[in-house]
Amino acid sequence: MEKETCTFSFCQKPEVVVVEADLLLIGGGMACCGAAYEAARYATPKGLKIVMVDKASTDRSGAVAMGLSAINTYVGENKVADYVKYVRGDLMGIIREDLVADLGAHVDNSVHLFEEWGLPIWKKGDDGFSLDGFQARDEGKALLKDGGTPVRSGKWQIMINGESYKVIVGEAAKAALEYNRKATGMDQNLYERVFCVKAYKDANEPNRIAAVAGFSVRENKIYIFKGKAIINAAGGAVNCFRPRSIAEGQGRAWYPVWNSGSGYALGLQVGAELTMMENRFVPARFKDGYGPVGAWFLFFKAQARNAAGEDYCTGENFEASKKLYSPYVEKLGTCLRNHMMMMDMKAGKGPIWMNTHHAMDAISKTFVEKFGEKDAQKKIKHLEAEAWEDFLDMAIGQAGLWASKNIEPDKTPSEIMPTEPYLLGSHAGCAGFWVSGPGTIPGAPKEWFWGYNRMSTVKGLFMAGDVVGASGHKFSSGSHAEGRICAKSAIALILDEPNFKPVIKETADEISAELYLPFEVYEKYKTFSTDPFTNPYYIRPKMLQARMQKIADEYFGGCATWYMTSKTMLDEGLKLLGMLKEDANKMAASNLHELLRCWENYHRILSVEAHARHILFREETRYPGYYYRGDFLAINDAEWKCFVNSTYDAATDTWNFKKVPYVELFA
Ligand code: SFD
Ligand code: AMP
Numbered sequence: 001m002e003k004e005t006c007t008f009s010f011c012q013k014p015e016v017v018v019v020e021a022d023l024l025l026i027g028g029g030m031a032c033c034g035a036a037y038e039a040a041r042y043a044t045p046k047g048l049k050i051v052m053v054d055k056a057s058t059d060r061s062g063a064v065a066m067g068l069s070a071i072n073t074y075v076g077e078n079k080v081a082d083y084v085k086y087v088r089g090d091l092m093g094i095i096r097e098d099l100v101a102d103l104g105a106h107v108d109n110s111v112h113l114f115e116e117w118g119l120p121i122w123k124k125g126d127d128g129f130s131l132d133g134f135q136a137r138d139e140g141k142a143l144l145k146d147g148g149t150p151v152r153s154g155k156w157q158i159m160i161n162g163e164s165y166k167v168i169v170g171e172a173a174k175a176a177l178e179y180n181r182k183a184t185g186m187d188q189n190l191y192e193r194v195f196c197v198k199a200y201k202d203a204n205e206p207n208r209i210a211a212v213a214g215f216s217v218r219e220n221k222i223y224i225f226k227g228k229a230i231i232n233a234a235g236g237a238v239n240c241f242r243p244r245s246i247a248e249g250q251g252r253a254w255y256p257v258w259n260s261g262s263g264y265a266l267g268l269q270v271g272a273e274l275t276m277m278e279n280r281f282v283p284a285r286f287k288d289g290y291g292p293v294g295a296w297f298l299f300f301k302a303q304a305r306n307a308a309g310e311d312y313c314t315g316e317n318f319e320a321s322k323k324l325y326s327p328y329v330e331k332l333g334t335c336l337r338n339h340m341m342m343m344d345m346k347a348g349k350g351p352i353w354m355n356t357h358h359a360m361d362a363i364s365k366t367f368v369e370k371f372g373e374k375d376a377q378k379k380i381k382h383l384e385a386e387a388w389e390d391f392l393d394m395a396i397g398q399a400g401l402w403a404s405k406n407i408e409p410d411k412t413p414s415e416i417m418p419t420e421p422y423l424l425g426s427h428a429g430c431a432g433f434w435v436s437g438p439g440t441i442p443g444a445p446k447e448w449f450w451g452y453n454r455m456s457t458v459k460g461l462f463m464a465g466d467v468v469g470a471s472g473h474k475f476s477s478g479s480h481a482e483g484r485i486c487a488k489s490a491i492a493l494i495l496d497e498p499n500f501k502p503v504i505k506e507t508a509d510e511i512s513a514e515l516y517l518p519f520e521v522y523e524k525y526k527t528f529s530t531d532p533f534t535n536p537y538y539i540r541p542k543m544l545q546a547r548m549q550k551i552a553d554e555y556f557g558g559c560a561t562w563y564m565t566s567k568t569m570l571d572e573g574l575k576l577l578g579m580l581k582e583d584a585n586k587m588a589a590s591n592l593h594e595l596l597r598c599w600e601n602y603h604r605i606l607s608v609e610a611h612a613r614h615i616l617f618r619e620e621t622r623y624p625g626y627y628y629r630g631d632f633l634a635i636n637d638a639e640w641k642c643f644v645n646s647t648y649d650a651a652t653d654t655w656n657f658k659k660v661p662y663v664e665l666f667a
Contacts, residue, residue: 006513010523016508021051024227028054029062031233031465033173034483040176055195058170067163069393072475080104087473089331097665098437098444099471110480112145122151122159133161153299203505209461210502229490236424236466237261240608242553254290260600261607263467272456273434275469278614280421281429287415289398302359306349324634334428338625356409432469453489518589518598538588541597557627566630570616
């Protein structure tokens with residue numbers, strides 16, 4: 001098929017703005033907010049300019065947009081070594097323990113900062129009962145950094161009043177950026193509503209990053225941001241797979257729909273090495289509303305059971321799972337809990353119920369015994385409110401669904417089920433880039449450190465948050481801390497090489513033509529059919545997305561096949577995806593919003609391609625409950641207890657794969 005090009009014969013040429021930064025931050029979520037805060041402290045006294053680019057508005061961008069009701073990584077009274085072992089257990093034995101240990105050592109400081117900036121954190125009251133963040137404040141409870149005792153939902157998780165979590169963290173990042181802007185004399189250093197499309201390497205120094213180009217989603221403007229070092233923290237990939245939600249409900253997914261794989265696409269297109277992209281996250285969630293289950297399991301001690309009231313993680317299910325997945329199944333990690341839930345669902349023993357009513361009953365009884373009837377009632381009401389707030393904080397649609405289905409959590413159970421797959425590296429998943437470690441963790445192989453902590457295999461391109469591979473369970477707090485770690489080492493690189501000046505060989509015209517191609521295609525052909533939505537000369541992003549999701553769902557192990565795939569299925573799916581990639585050149589956009597949709601889809605295609613190719617390379621089922629290789633249904637530690645790393649060559653559209661030995665650092 002002939003390739004389309006943009007000569008601006010049909011669409012309007014955009015204004016091109018070139019922004020020169022020392023440190024460039026891509027994203028505006030938890031990791032980038034951490035990076036902005038930390039970088040400002042080190043860069044500003046040296047006169048270095050920091051620029052941050054976010055596709056949305058930083059106050060409410062990224063995964064924490066709606067708010068959260070728990071901070072899932074706070075080490076506190078625990079040991080960092082135990083955190084590493086917990087993460088390893090949950091991620092089926094293969095993680096970069098140097099990265100995880102480094103994160104564990106730094107994460108609490110970010111949590112202390114959140115509290116200082118105004119985030120209300122629950123504390124233990126004198127009677128042992130939980131005080132929510134506001135009550136704790138009113139009662140003068142000590143801050144965490146001063147020895148205050150948090151309310152733990154689990155060993156690593158603490159409860160917060162988190163509706164405004166992102167606003168609070170965003171405000172601190174924006175203040176830091178503003179401090180840097182004023183001190184270095186920039187007109188602007190926070191670019192919101194600018195979608196970054198592509199990264200570019202330096203024209204003079206091979207394998208060094210130099211710039212990122214993007215477009216405004218509000219104005220007819222293209223930006224070329226140059227940076228001596230660049231931190232990529234543009235989040236994970238949502239909506240690669242066909243979601244369970246249908247029609248207008250498709251706006252609802254568990255992870256944020258606006259995290260569209262840009263983080264992966266930006267790095268892999270310049271050849272940054274990936275690791276563990278075969279991993280994915282399939283969270284068990286309250287059905288249809290995607291409400292989180294963690295607080296219910298851990299804090300309210302609710303039990304999930306099949307329709308007959310049986311624990312699906314025991315008995316026959318457990319014994320059968322042991323045959324294929326021992327010694328991992330014994331740890332009951334996240335994917336294996338899914339696995340056993342699905343065994344029952346497939347056997348027709350569903351629905352699976354989260355017994356919120358039994359949990360509330362049990363709590364009521366304990367309260368009455370402990371505090372007496374009168375006091376207990378007040379406390380129970382408060383707890384009920386918290387149960388609702390758990391959803392109002394971070395999955396508001398779930399609260400709506402509860403209301404519409406007449407569900408009162410103290411009287412009625414709720415259905416839970418596994419969602420569609422997501423690609424991410426900060427929650428209970430670990431798909432991302434291969435980065436340098438800190439170089440300070442005893443026993444770490446020397447190849448795991450190449451000078452600058454969290455730098456990818458492309459010089460100057462750093463990674464933080466969801467896009468860092470083989471080190472999951474960072475969550476919101478850990479992603480913030482990792483952004484800070486990254487910022488420090490990126491500034492060190494800039495200071496170590498003061499003479500480096502990023503230069504790219506691509507011209508502004510070439511970049512504009514590439515980014516605006518979907519406009520040109522639309523304007524050129526839109527009158528060729530009576531309905532501009534349906535046209536033989538182009539494909540609108542909505543249709544392309546449907547095609548991509550169908551391929552991923554049916555061939556790469558989505559919900560359609562109960563997450564099952566195999567070599568033959570992957571081969572066929574990849575063939576179809578190759579054709580889709582070709583057709584992506586014919587995507588058409590009628591306005592800036594659609595242009596955004598076009599490029600988001602392209603980023604998703606690259607992300608899901610990496611995912612499928614990794615699954616194909618790893619000939620075992622490492623993550624039962626997340627995905628299955630029907631042709632290699634067991635875990636095979638003898639051959640596959642290793643990292644799988646890949647690089648993509650954009651010039652030839654080819655992939656290279658290798659095994660990298662796993663090394664255990666914490667026995
Ligand atoms: O309930 C571009 N997370 C939870 N973490 C916790 O600590 N506690 C919880 O309670 C958590 N839970 C939870 C969580 C997330 C979600 C969605 C729900 C529930 C419903 C996980 C954390 O939120 C997550 O780990 C971190 O936020 C990850 O940080 P980071 O920085 O890697 O990603 P981000 O925050 O989503 O930010 C991404 C940014 O990139 C921008 N962006 N900018 C420019 N150009 C492009 N092309 C871009 N593409 C994306 C985005 O706008 C955003 O600013 S629970 O499940 O356990
Ligand atoms: P979730 O709401 O599922 O994202 O979980 C929040 C936190 O609780 C994460 O750290 C999960 O790993 C953890 N978690 C959720 N469910 C369970 C469970 N059944 N057992 C142990 N930990 C869990």
